[in-house]
Each structure stands twice: as structure tokens, then as C-alpha cells.
Amino acid sequence: MDRTQALEIVKSHLTEHRYIHTIGVMETSITLAQKYGADVKKAEIAAIFHDYAKFRPKDEMRQIVKNEGLPQDLLLYGSEVLHAPVGSVLVKKEVGIHDVEILNAIYHHTTGNSNMTTLEKVIFLADYIEPNRQFPGVDEVREAAQQDLNKACLMAVKNTIHFLIKQNQKIYPLTFDTYHGLLEIIKQK
Ligand code: DGI
Ligand code: FE
Ligand code: FE
Secondary structure, eight states: OOHHHHHHHHHTTSOHHHHHHHHHHHHHHHHHHHHHTOOHHHHHHHHHHTTTTTTSOHHHHHHHHHHTTOOGGGGGSOGGGTHHHHHHHHIIIIIOOOOHHHHHHHHTTTTOOTTOOHHHHHHHHHHHHSTTOOOTTHHHHHHHHTTOHHHHHHHHHHHHHHHHHHTTOOOOHHHHHHHHHHHHHHHHO
């Protein structure tokens, strides 16, 4: 599938604002993939489809979690954690993308995981720093992204954990796994 086809498919599932964000994630993912040695074409496709399920009704997402063998604990945290794993299921079923590396990058784009692939890190980080994002601390993460992929991902997940705690939101275990996994990598250096 080429970029034009992929963008056309995803556009009808997104708001204008979210589509612009998606273009930003796509461009940033390509740059990061080139810099850190991930598959550039896979990064492009994963980025285009990363928020595919963002606007599915919550009930439909919960139903997919129940029926498609996703971890049931997803239902115990905020609804924001659903669209990434549900997106990976729907991108496979509805769009026909079967590449496991792409599907995993979509699956883990919100939380990360303990042992992220370079492609997963690229999508996770690009989602956080793409040029349309504006929140406290994002410029520091953008700068770190030019030096060290792991450090930049660690900064992003730490910011997210701080943000969630301030908002009295539950933190999905994979988010902590991401923090611990990246801490280990950075300590070893
Ligand atoms: O979909 P985007 O807005 O582009 O970005 P995203 O997929 O990273 O989702 C961001 C949202 O997800 C933001 O509101 C914080 C929330 N989130 C991230 N990790 C967790 C989480 N929410 C809960 N409850 N628990 C988490 O671990
Ligand atoms: Fe998302
Ligand atoms: Fe996103």
C-alpha cells in the first residue's frame, strides 16, 4: 500500500485535527526511522494508521477487547488506553495489514512496553513530539530525540506518568513497564 492510498483510507476515520496530527506523526516517524535504523516504509504505514480507532464509540472498543482476545485488564483503565490495541485489531481486519511489526507498533503506541522494538519506539516518540503537539516539556523531548532515542522515550513516558497522576487517572501496567525497560537500557550504558 502506498502513502496516498493509506492516507485516503485513514482520513475518513479521523477528524481534521487528528488527520493533521497523523501527517505530523508520519513525517516525524520517517525522520526518526532514518536516524535510528527502523524500516522507513513500516514506520510510514504504522504512523498513518496509529490512531485509526481513536473515534470508535467506547462501547464498540470494549466489545472488541472482549471478543478479540485482547487483555481484559484494558477495561479497568481509562478509555484512552483502548484505541491503540483496538486499532491494531481493526487495521488488520478492515484494512488488511498483516505485518506484525506494524501491528505491534500501533498496539503499543500509547503505552509502550517493557522491551520495545526500534519501530515501536519511533512511533511512540513521534506521536509525542510531532510538530503540532504543544504541551509543557515537549521541546526538551524534541531536543533529546535528536541525540538518543531511548532517553527521549524515557522522558516522554515520565511526562505521561506525571500527567496521569496529576489528573488522578489510572496508569496501565504497560506504561510502567515502558518506564522500567527504558531505565534499564539507559543504566547499562
Ligand atoms: O492518541 P493520541 O492523543 O495521539 O496520543 P496517545 O495515543 O499517546 O494517547 C494519549 C492519551 O492517553 C492521553 O490522554 C494520556 C492517555 N494515556 C497514556 N498512557 C495511559 C493513558 N491513560 C491511562 N489511563 N493510563 C495510561 O497508562
Ligand atoms: Fe493514539
Ligand atoms: Fe496519535
